Amino acid sequence: xxxxxxxxxxxxxxxxxxxxxxxxxxxxxxxxxxxxxxxxxxxxxxxxxxxxxxxxxxxxxxxxxxxxxxxxxxxxxxxxxxxxxxxxxxxxxxxxxxxxxxxxxxxxxxxxxxxxxxxxxxxxxxxxxxxxxxxxxxxxxxxxxxxxxxxxxxxxxxxxxxxxxxxxxxxxxxxxxxxxxxxxxxxxxxxxxxxxxxxxxxxxxxxxxxxxxxxxxxxxxxxxxxxxxxxxxxxxxxxxxxxxxx
Numbered sequence: 001x002x003x004x005x006x007x008x009x010x011x012x013x014x015x016x017x018x019x020x021x022x023x024x025x026x027x028x029x030x031x032x033x034x035x036x037x038x039x040x041x042x043x044x045x046x047x048x049x050x051x052x053x054x055x056x057x058x059x060x061x062x063x064x065x066x067x068x069x070x071x072x073x074x075x076x077x078x079x080x081x082x083x084x085x086x087x088x089x090x091x092x093x094x095x096x097x098x099x100x101x102x103x104x105x106x107x108x109x110x111x112x113x114x115x116x117x118x119x120x121x122x123x124x125x126x127x128x129x130x131x132x133x134x135x136x137x138x139x140x141x142x143x144x145x146x147x148x149x150x151x152x153x154x155x156x157x158x159x160x161x162x163x164x165x166x167x168x169x170x171x172x173x174x175x176x177x178x179x180x181x182x183x184x185x186x187x188x189x190x191x192x193x194x195x196x197x198x199x200x201x202x203x204x205x206x207x208x209x210x211x212x213x214x215x216x217x218x219x220x221x222x223x224x225x226x227x228x229x230x231x232x233x234x235x236x237x238x239x240x241x242x243x244x245x246x
Contacts, residue, residue: 001062038065042116079118082108086122089129098132099166105129106169133163133173141180144190150230157190157197165201196222196231203238216242 012019012033026037029048038047046065053061085104092101105112105126112119112126136159143156164177184190199222206215219242222235 001059001066004066005062038069040069078108078111079116082111082119082122086125089125093125093128093132096132098129098136099162101125102129102133102167102170109169130170130173133167133170134176137163137173137177137180141184144184144193153190153193154197154230154234157184157193158200160184161194161197161201165205192226196226196229200231200234203235207238207242212242 010018010022022037025043026039026045026048028035029037030050032050034050034052036047036049036052037045040046046069052058082105085108089101089104092098092104105122112123140156140159140163144153144160145156147153147156160177160181164174164181167173167177181194185194199218203215203218203222206212206218216239219235219239223232223239226232
């Protein structure tokens with residue numbers, strides 16, 4: 001257990017310079033010896049006390065702090081990259097593109113588990129993205145339920161499908177989107193709508209991944225399976241665009 005720590009021993013009588021430097025950084029917990037400090041890899045004081053734990057208490061002490069300090073610790077480079085990503089995410093969020101904003105930060109999922117106080121603003125941006133997703137889920141659900149046109153209802157179904165697919169790793173958002181889709185699909189009419197929306201979403205993703213042939217086949221399927229619908233009309237427009245560019 002001790003191997004998980006780097007130990008520093010300072011003799012307060014003979015190591016005057018080191019003692020002075022250390023106690024300017026970290027306040028002594030008292031006036032006796034030994035004094036014990038636990039400092040995390042970021043240089044922040046986690047714990048200090050008078051007296052050294054012995055025997056089973058030492059194992060308990062080391063186990064506690066080994067577990068606590070095993071959380072992600074950020075280097076200054078990682079912190080800089082995260083802050084830059086958060087700035088870009090804020091700009092995307094401002095323009096209403098919360099899914100792209102989420103993707104800017106999702107690659108830092110492990111780093112965001114850190115308790116580093118420097119991440120407070122970054123985590124606040126993540127919360128704003130989550131709230132924007134919740135708002136979109138609510139408005140999209142309302143579009144499916146009350147939309148006066150097939151186009152409006154399909155838009156709602158497509159938006160819910162996109163949020164559920166693109167933000168599947170954002171647990172709270174994904175659960176809310178999937179729950180909304182499940183509830184809406186209880187209506188047979190909506191179930192067909194979500195089949196169309198899912199195919200249109202898969203085709204769009206194929207285009208984004210430069211899998212043009214796959215996208216064409218999906219659009220052809222929508223046109224064949226859902227004749228005369230808004231989804232078929234949109235698929236035809238997209239297919240014509242792909243064929244014109246091939």
